[in-house]
Amino acid sequence: MKRLMDLFLTFFRIGGLTFGGGYAMLPMIQKEIVENKKWATEDEIIDYYAVGQCTPGVIAVNTATFIGFKIQGIWGAVSATLGVVAPSIIIITAIAALLSNFAEVEIVQHIFGGIRVAVVALIFASIIKIWKSSVKNLFGIILAVSSFLLGAFLSISPIYIVVAAGIIGIIREVVGGNKS
Amino acid sequence: MIYLILFFEYFKIGLFSVGGGLATLPFVIDLANKYGWINNKMIADMVAISESTPGPLGVNIATYVGFQSCGIFGGLVATIGLITPSVIIVILVAGLLEKFKNNNIVQGTFEGLRPASIGLIGLAAYEVVKIALLNLDLYKITNNIKDIVDIKRLIFFVVIFYGILKYKKHPVMYIGIAMVVGVVFKM
Numbered sequence: 364m365k366r367l368m369d370l371f372l373t374f375f376r377i378g379g380l381t382f383g384g385g386y387a388m389l390p391m392i393q394k395e396i397v398e399n400k401k402w403a404t405e406d407e408i409i410d411y412y413a414v415g416q417c418t419p420g421v422i423a424v425n426t427a428t429f430i431g432f433k434i435q436g437i438w439g440a441v442s443a444t445l446g447v448v449a450p451s452i453i454i455i456t457a458i459a460a461l462l463s464n465f466a467e468v469e470i471v472q473h474i475f476g477g478i479r480v481a482v483v484a485l486i487f488a489s490i491i492k493i494w495k496s497s498v499k500n501l502f503g504i505i506l507a508v509s510s511f512l513l514g515a516f517l518s519i520s521p522i523y524i525v526v527a528a529g530i531i532g533i534i535r536e537v538v539g540g541n542k543s
Numbered sequence: 544m545i546y547l548i549l550f551f552e553y554f555k556i557g558l559f560s561v562g563g564g565l566a567t568l569p570f571v572i573d574l575a576n577k578y579g580w581i582n583n584k585m586i587a588d589m590v591a592i593s594e595s596t597p598g599p600l601g602v603n604i605a606t607y608v609g610f611q612s613c614g615i616f617g618g619l620v621a622t623i624g625l626i627t628p629s630v631i632i633v634i635l636v637a638g639l640l641e642k643f644k645n646n647n648i649v650q651g652t653f654e655g656l657r658p659a660s661i662g663l664i665g666l667a668a669y670e671v672v673k674i675a676l677l678n679l680d681l682y683k684i685t686n687n688i689k690d691i692v693d694i695k696r697l698i699f700f701v702v703i704f705y706g707i708l709k710y711k712k713h714p715v716m717y718i719g720i721a722m723v724v725g726v727v728f729k730m
Contacts, residue, residue: 420561
């Protein structure tokens with residue numbers, strides 16, 4: 364029970380302090396889940412993101428469900444998921460009820476101008492950290508760079524990129540045997 | 544009755560939108576038009592509010608539409624509807640992966656998925672860079688190469704990026720600093 368509460372509160376913090384959706388959650392998850400609580404490793408977090416991309420629904424929710432399940436089974440998954448969505452429900456309800464022109468207020472726009480810059484910097488820092496732990500060979504470098512380029516310049520949907528990368532991984536495993 | 548409709552409509556959206564929060568948007572607009580819950584102005588407000596509040600975009604949008612259609616309880620029901628299919632599917636997938644994690648096909652799959660996932664996170668960062676640091680709209684009007692990059696923001700980016708790598712504090716610290724800097728320097 365204590366574990367479930369801990370999961371709920373940790374993900375409540377992550378949900379309440381993440382600006383900009385699923386990917387912006389990554390720096391927060393690294394700090395809270397990997398460094399502070401040691402509930403998962405960097406590699407596992409990346410696996411969850413990969414799976415969260417190709418299962419239906421919101422990526423942040425999928426990732427929370429995945430981590431919760433790994434730590435405490437089905438109830439862990441439910442606690443983590445409710446935790447990550449609860450702040451949204453509270454904040455959006457309050458704003459929709461009270462301040463419908465919230466986003467047009469000048470000071471709010473400046474605040475978010477600043478936050479967006481910090482979010483970019485935080486995601487870059489996360490990528491560097493994860494790159495160091497998960498990209499170990501030329502195969503990884505080529506896959507990571509080409510995934511980025513295909514998405515950025517040919518606008519290929521992330522789902523196809525993830526599925527193709529998975530198939531390439533399988534082929535490499537089958538053809539190359541158990542080298543890794 | 545309206546709550547049941549809301550739940551099942553959102554259950555469907557959660558089930559069929561693959562690729563994150565923004566992917567739910569076309570479904571939500573479709574739904575809102577069908578029932579006349581929200582109009583175009585509200586959709587613009589909704590996206591602006593969802594992007595400028597904490598939390599996953601898809602969840603914020605669901606709560607907003609639910610609230611506009613039938614109050615506080617509506618926001619709750621829509622959100623629960625949206626996340627229910629995810630939770631079920633992810634638990635099934637996670638269970639299977641746990642069972643077969645030593646299988647070499649599964650391991651091979653993840654050897655491929657991991658770098659691709661990093662590339663895609665980079666892609667998400669690149670999309671934010673376009674909004675956060677660049678002024679592409681202004682450049683299109685003026686065609687002046689100096690207008691592409693917002694100098695104020697670029698300087699702040701370099702400073703805070705250095706700070707993140709050097710001091711490794713909790714991300715919230717940097718978000719807090721960014722709020723203050725954003726207001727003081729009118730970003």
